[in-house]
Amino acid sequence: MACDASQLAPLLGNATDAADYICNQFVDAGYAIDNTYLLFSAYLVFAMQLGFAMLCAGSVRAKNTMNIMLTNVLDAAAGGIFYYLFGFAFAFGTPSNGFIGKQFFGLEEVPQAGFDYSNFLFQWAFAIAAAGITSGSIAERTQFSSYLMFSSFLTGFVYPVLSHWYWSGDGWASAGRNLGESLLFKSGVIDFAGSGVVHMVGGIAGFWGAFTEGPRIGRFDHESRTVALRGHSASLVVLGSFLLWFGWFGFNPGSFVTIFKSYGPIGSINGQWSAVGRTAVTTTLAGCAAALTTLFGKRLHTGHWNVVDVCNGLLGGFAAITSGCAVVDPWAAIVCGFVSAWVLIGLNTLAAKLKYDDPLEAAQLHAGCGAWGILFTALFAKEKYVNEAYPGRPGRPYGLFMGGGGRLLGAHIIAILINIGWVSCTMGPLFFILHKLGLLRISREDELKGMDLTRHGGFAYVYHDEDPGHHQLASFQLKSAAARVDPSTPPQAAEPNDA
Numbered sequence: 001m002a003c004d005a006s007q008l009a010p011l012l013g014n015a016t017d018a019a020d021y022i023c024n025q026f027v028d029a030g031y032a033i034d035n036t037y038l039l040f041s042a043y044l045v046f047a048m049q050l051g052f053a054m055l056c057a058g059s060v061r062a063k064n065t066m067n068i069m070l071t072n073v074l075d076a077a078a079g080g081i082f083y084y085l086f087g088f089a090f091a092f093g094t095p096s097n098g099f100i101g102k103q104f105f106g107l108e109e110v111p112q113a114g115f116d117y118s119n120f121l122f123q124w125a126f127a128i129a130a131a132g133i134t135s136g137s138i139a140e141r142t143q144f145s146s147y148l149m150f151s152s153f154l155t156g157f158v159y160p161v162l163s164h165w166y167w168s169g170d171g172w173a174s175a176g177r178n179l180g181e182s183l184l185f186k187s188g189v190i191d192f193a194g195s196g197v198v199h200m201v202g203g204i205a206g207f208w209g210a211f212t213e214g215p216r217i218g219r220f221d222h223e224s225r226t227v228a229l230r231g232h233s234a235s236l237v238v239l240g241s242f243l244l245w246f247g248w249f250g251f252n253p254g255s256f257v258t259i260f261k262s263y264g265p266i267g268s269i270n271g272q273w274s275a276v277g278r279t280a281v282t283t284t285l286a287g288c289a290a291a292l293t294t295l296f297g298k299r300l301h302t303g304h305w306n307v308v309d310v311c312n313g314l315l316g317g318f319a320a321i322t323s324g325c326a327v328v329d330p331w332a333a334i335v336c337g338f339v340s341a342w343v344l345i346g347l348n349t350l351a352a353k354l355k356y357d358d359p360l361e362a363a364q365l366h367a368g369c370g371a372w373g374i375l376f377t378a379l380f381a382k383e384k385y386v387n388e389a390y391p392g393r394p395g396r397p398y399g400l401f402m403g404g405g406g407r408l409l410g411a412h413i414i415a416i417l418i419n420i421g422w423v424s425c426t427m428g429p430l431f432f433i434l435h436k437l438g439l440l441r442i443s444r445e446d447e448l449k450g451m452d453l454t455r456h457g458g459f460a461y462v463y464h465d466e467d468p469g470h471h472q473l474a475s476f477q478l479k480s481a482a483a484r485v486d487p488s489t490p491p492q493a494a495e496p497n498d499a
Contacts, residue, residue, distance in 0.1 A: 038118040048250075059237055065232070065460035065461070066456045066459065079124065083120075087156045088123060094169060098170060100161050131151045131159075136206065149430075150427065161422070175188035191377070193326075200420075203365065205427040241311040244315060244318070245318070249280055256276055282329075283333070286340070288334075288337065319365060320370065321336050328381060344364055344369055374412045378408045378413075381408065
């Protein structure tokens with residue numbers, strides 16, 4: 001919002017100094033409100049790291065819990081340093097060229113107009129989210145040292161360059177680029193909060209990691225049949241999913257960056273605050289629709305009501321709506337979530353046929369549903385909302401099904417291909433080199449014993465006291481636990497209890 005002292009002065013009896021003072025205070029208050037909103041959104045997005053950690057921990061076997069938790073901690077820590085040194089500059093350093101940013105290395109010359117410290121914190125939280133997606137695809141079989149290398153490379157270079165293309169005002173495919181300068185059908189790509197920039201990047205990188213390493217030992221039997229290697233805690237999966245849901249309210253609505261902005265005359269309820277609320281609603285509805293569709297879809301396919309599948313479907317809906325959350329109506333978000341559930345189910349079926357092993361379905365969920373989200377936005381983006389989110393571009397294209405023509409769809413199809421090509425050409429060779437050097441996958445012995453024991457000094461869970469007086473009780477507990485039968489095991493296949 002703007003304040004004009006020349007209009008305010010007559011109301012104060014031509015007190016020009018007083019009008020200037022009030023306007024300056026008004027402008028300062030506006031900056032404070034917007035920065036507080038952005039910081040709060042950054043905190044919500046960062047809370048998603050806890051959600052990723054819980055989701056990953058529950059989705060792997062207990063013997064690898066310590067390992068997967070440590071990778072999530074290092075995503076944030078190492079990602080913070082590399083994004084500070086290089087990533088933020090590559091992504092948002094302006095003025096620059098259309099390919100890569102050239103300013104703000106080590107946050108030099110920050111803060112300045114349009115770039116405060118809150119912008120860095122918010123974008124860093126997005127960058128480490130992309131790295132967290134990749135960690136799920138390669139869980140339970142990746143050397144920790146190699147994980148540090150490709151996680152830092154992804155956060156410090158691969159992700160920032162792609163985000164520069166779509167989100168920086170200088171980016172060659174940015175929807176916010178100056179009028180007439182967009183290189184994609186005079187449109188640019190509407191990827192509002194990152195279905196492509198975040199989710200496709202993390203999912204495609206995870207795909208190449210999992211593809212290069214191959215499936216976990218025991219994932220497919222000698223007759224190529226699928227063997228379920230279930231995670232050890234559905235409770236942690238549900239907890240992680242709800243934490244991610246909570247964080248998504250910063251991820252999507254927070255991508256407006258500011259909230260103190262009116263779309264209509266003074267006193268109108270039509271402002272960015274309303275668009276923020278609508279974005280939270282579309283995010284919620286897409287996730288809900290995807291969760292319910294997955295619930296009944298998997299029930300028809302497997303005969304079970306599976307909470308883990310429902311949680312993955314929920315997250316798939318969120319990943320899909322992230323692109324168009326600010327520019328579609330709530331009813332369209334339900335369509336987005338419904339289709340994303342079937343995209344995830346179909347890709348999981350294809351992955352099993354191709355013997356592709358992703359413990360968290362991260363590549364299918366984030367890359368697959370993220371790509372659908374990009375297409376969905378090109379089909380359902382509403383003209384009014386597009387002009388509010390990306391002002392100053394009269395006559396710009398919007399959703400094909402909403403009467404906006406096919407230019408936006410063409411731009412988004414190119415964006416999907418560009419995303420796949422960029423991440424594949426950068427992360428694919430890195431994984432291949434690490435694999436050839438013997439630095440990527442752990443040994444067969446370590447994988448069978450579990451990385452917590454062989455690589456991290458002990459298990460994540462303590463099953464008995466260290467007091468020597470309890471050794472007999474511990475022995476009995478472990479023996480009893482070993483004799484328990486998995487509920488999914490047919491009775492005739494169970495071994496007799498020799499306790």
